[in-house]
Amino acid sequence: MFPRFLDVPPDPCIIIILGASGDLTSRKLIPELFSLHRKGGLPERFQIVGCARSPMTTEQFRTALADSLHNVTDETQGWEQFSTRIHYRELIYDSGESYTELAGFLQELDADHRTEGNRIFYLALPMFLYGTTAQLLGEAGLSSQKSGGTGWSRIVVEKPYGSDRASAAELDTTIHRYFDEKQIFRIDHYLAKETVQNLLMFRFANAIFEPLWNRNYIDHVDIIACESLGVEKRAGYYEKSGVFRDMFQNHMMQLLALTAMEPPNRFETDPVHDEKVKVFRSLRPISEDGVFENVVLGQYGPGMVNGKKVRGYRDEDGVDPQSLTPTYGSMRVFIDNWRWKDVPFYLTSGKRLASKLTRISIRFKDVPVSMFGGVLEEGITANVLTLGIHPEERITLKFQTKNPGSKVCLRSVTMDFNYLQGYAGTVLAAYEKALLDCMHGDRMLFWHSEGIDLTWEFIEPVINQCEMCSDRVERLKPYEAGSWGPAEAAELKSRMG
Template identity: 40%
Template sequence: MLDACVFTIFGATGHLSRTKLLPALYRLDKAGRLPEATVILGLGRRDWDNSQWRAEVSKWLEERLGGSLDQEALDHFNQRLHFFSANIGDPDSSMRLRQLLDSGPEFPPNHVYYLSLPPSEYKAAADFLALSGLNQEQGGWRRLVVEKPFGYHLEDAQILDRHLHRNFTEQQIFRIDHYLGKETVQNIFVFRFANLMWEPLWNRNLIDHVQITHSEMAGIEDRADYYETAGALRDMIQSHLMQMLALVAMEPPATMDAESIRDEKVKVLKSIRPIPKAAVHAHAFRAQYTRGRVEGQDVPGYLDEEQVDKQSTTETYAALKLYIDNWRWRNVPFYLRTGKRLAKNSSLIAIRFKHPPQQLFRETQIAAVPPNWLLMGIQPEQCIRIEVQVREPGIGMRARTTQLDASTCYQAGYQLDAYESLLLDVIAGDHAQFLRSDEVEWAWRVVDPIIRTWSVEREFIHTYPAGSWGPEEADRIFEREDQQWRHSFSASDAPR
């Protein structure tokens, strides 16, 4: 049974709070999953009282959830909402917050502090809490939730980690990556480790390569300030895609406890072959979208977006080739890519198996046998699919590709979304789907040589038209000509 807590959102009026956190908490409350005495405390600079805060939250939820909003559930949710006006740079605000939380029995003794803030403010927020002892676990637990990116490069991430540990223990810190809460990502565990049939296939002997793609049709929207300092490599590859790589490549943990799982993920990250400075361009590619058409609409290029420097070389597309130097994966390339303003919204893990060693069908009408694929859809499809070859009915020896789908492809009904699942894990104190400090550091070590090289190459960046699948030049990172990007679940889309 979960403990009731005060769930404090720093930056409560910001984009993440409005579009993700508050809708997730509302849905959890509507489903009866939040402990009854739980309080949701919004913390921001606006001079609001509780009634103004509740009115704004109701408006945001209406905009976000529309017809699925239930008035009775909303009224119940509103009773949980409180607002506290504060400036995290003001010591008096910290003391007033402590006084409020100690003021009466309506505030439970356990606390979650969710930093829905720009990463540059994480240190100040942690110090703000420590100033009045709100980090101390006296009479209840304290948990600090930190959004990515965890720093902007390796050294910055190390400094941030040391600073947070001044006031919070590792057990109190929850570094959230919402991709780890997605249904198919969590299903990778069961798919791999509950089915013995996959173990003999899951290695360098039979797997040709692995692709991990996250593509978005959207541009940067109103996040220019963040994106100009982050870029696609930091925003997606260093965090989300590196986590998916670790889940695909890891060894079975000894148990399902958080530390055993995170131990195995760290082993994968430690085993990734370092990229020398001289080899960066052979392993990594970047580009930036220009004007184009998305879903029949003309859209601006990145340099035309508001608040973007007209000379910017920030990448909106990044592709990366990595090798894991261990017994299982030696010399199997892992290709990671992400991009804004691409042709489709898709997150996909595509594993291509090697061709059969014998050209058994060379004297038949089967000109070439396509390879087998294992596809794991993260979004919008939440599905696991296998592509195999079967004989086509009729005269002669012809083959066709058929697809075998897991039953999860067609499951309906209520499912927790990623944030709902992870917020419950925070309240439960379960670290299994959250990143440990050494996990973050080793992920930064992988991409740091690329970041340093790109940071000094500011005179030129490749481009691609919005609505495309990115620049053709990105194909140069492939090991062989027969390796190409897999864009979707469709069998007709499979590279030959």
């Protein structure tokens, strides 16, 4: 008997995690697979193989994962039984022989556990290893979809997908040599968040919002994804990436597409993907000379976050003390189509901000004429619809009412819907949902090749200008950790009047 959140049980399979000694595996992948197991969402015939260079036995691997699990959750009942499904294999990432040995081991597991030759290869590795790994998996015969209806092979690729348009295209060419597009799952865990998925339901399953969802009624849109965390242990990656590669090319572009896209004719992978791609194609290009008309950059200094003193970015371990890497970006984007022409979308993301917050706010236009002109002391505040993704999974609508009493004065009130209100069923965390979709072969919540290329094409001139302009030092505005970013970000909006 399968739980209600599963319409169809996933096929038996083995998930092979490459780079399994790393942070992502211990902090996200294993805890969320374990959580799926506890919810009854995994197939009965299911095995996990962790692979990495670090010398370790399966027992040591299981112990290390159990220790990490305790840092993530108190709910560890059932771990002993679950951990018997976990195995560890040493793997040299650039050695063909190592992959041949892995192929042999997977065959043995298939025979022992009747996993039917179905495999998911999860690349939890630094990006520079993605191409080599895909190639050697292919050369070891591990990418082939066997005929006869059994035995599928899928590859999950983590972000970042390339560091610019050319490297993303090169990676695509390499992976496509061995895996078809339908076998490739480019993960963006933002897309698997319940409230992000809810955006499409909210827009297209209600008749009252869509007629207003355009340039005639909407003044501007704010999309914000802020973190209170700093760079943590990922300085090596972040120093090269910065906020635009880390957040804008992927998560911010997806949130933008879901907010702006036309209704797909069916709620299926290809129609949804096609509508997103049309948004990416309609993005007004930002020329290199126009970048600083539309972009504000920042880098966090020391400050207080959640009552604790924290270091500035340049003092973090592994960061160059002279670093010019932006940890904050705010960007004005236009979509040149009939629905959105000249409506600014402000995209903002940064580290070490006042709190962790992700939300989309739709600010409607002011009323055209106020009949209260001579009576009210203040103007009328515009309506704002806010789609909260984190921490508050809620939808709110701000509107005006009369204040009780004899004096004519307005007050803003908020209609408020909490996403989990009235729901007592299972909720899946983002990686749980993404892993489950991958087991089902459902690619709707994953990036497709064309979207990756178009978003890199759009963002690349911005990154180039930010990294190569002659006044780079002056362009990078310092902000205090625990604040809401550099004061200059507010100017982006005031420039529009």
